[in-house]
Amino acid sequence: MKSSFVYLASRSPRRQQLLQQIGVRFELLLPDADEDAEALEAVRPREAAEAYVRRVTRAKLLAARERLRRRGLPAAPILAADTTVVLGRSILGKPTDAGEAAAMLARLSGRSHRVLSGVAVGVAVGVAAGAAVGSGARTLAALQVSRVRFATLPRATIDAYVAGGEPFGKAGAYAIQGALAGWIERIDGSHSGIMGLPLYETAQLLRRAGVSTALSR
Numbered sequence: 479m480k481s482s483f484v485y486l487a488s489r490s491p492r493r494q495q496l497l498q499q500i501g502v503r504f505e506l507l508l509p510d511a512d513e514d515a516e517a518l519e520a521v522r523p524r525e526a527a528e529a530y531v532r533r534v535t536r537a538k539l540l541a542a543r544e545r546l547r548r549r550g551l552p553a554a555p556i557l558a559a560d561t562t563v564v565l566g567r568s569i570l571g572k573p574t575d576a577g578e579a580a581a582m583l584a585r586l587s588g589r590s591h592r593v594l595s596g597v598a599v600g601v602a603v604g605v606a607a608g609a610a611v612g613s614g615a616r617t618l619a620a621l622q623v624s625r626v627r628f629a630t631l632p633r634a635t636i637d638a639y640v641a642g643g644e645p646f647g648k649a650g651a652y653a654i655q656g657a658l659a660g661w662i663e664r665i666d667g668s669h670s671g672i673m674g675l676p677l678y679e680t681a682q683l684l685r686r687a688g689v690s691t692a693l694s695r
Contacts, residue, residue, distance in 0.1 A: 487542035501692025527564040535596035555687040556600040563650025579645035587631040595671040622676035624667025
């Protein structure tokens with residue numbers, strides 16, 4: 479089934495910008511006020527990073543499917559994503575305060591880390607009244623892994639970056655497209671994936687789901 483748009487289950491302005499970059503029309507499908515969306519990102523004990531990202535991405539998609547059914551919206555593919563920074567075996571999520579943000583950046587300083595970006599597209603969602611969540615649906619998913627290396631970050635640079643507020647709401651306490659970009663020595667992988675949505679993998683999934691992109695029409 480062809481679709482002229484996709485539902486985006488994400489508040490991230492970066493993901494919205496990246497979809498616009500490849501010419502994908504989208505409508506936001508955001509959590510209701512009573513949904514605890516942050517709880518989906520809680521790390522389980524001894525959970526491997528790859529398993530964590532895949533699980534969280536699918537959990538976000540499942541929650542969005544239920545949201546679509548509950549609201550009785552027209553059926554269309556749903557896109558969900560999750561991006562996580564991993565240092566060794568440690569999963570670095572979104573910092574809760576300035577102290578945690580500074581500590582994360584100090585750990586990343588002068589070292590290489592991985593950025594895992596999961597994306598999932600739910601296709602042909604059943605939304606009829608009383609339908610089971612995701613009835614008649616299938617899920618297309620991909621995981622993209624990149625490596626990033628920071629130069630040694632002076633403490634004054636970390637403090638100024640944290641004071642500017644950019645680390646908050648971002649895994650690993652930084653944005654590759656932001657002010658700290660001048661301290662990144664090297665990346666190996668997908669720049670868009672590090673931003674939060676790997677465009678190559680996303681475009682492939684959307685095409686398989688029947689959603690047009692800028693150069694696939």
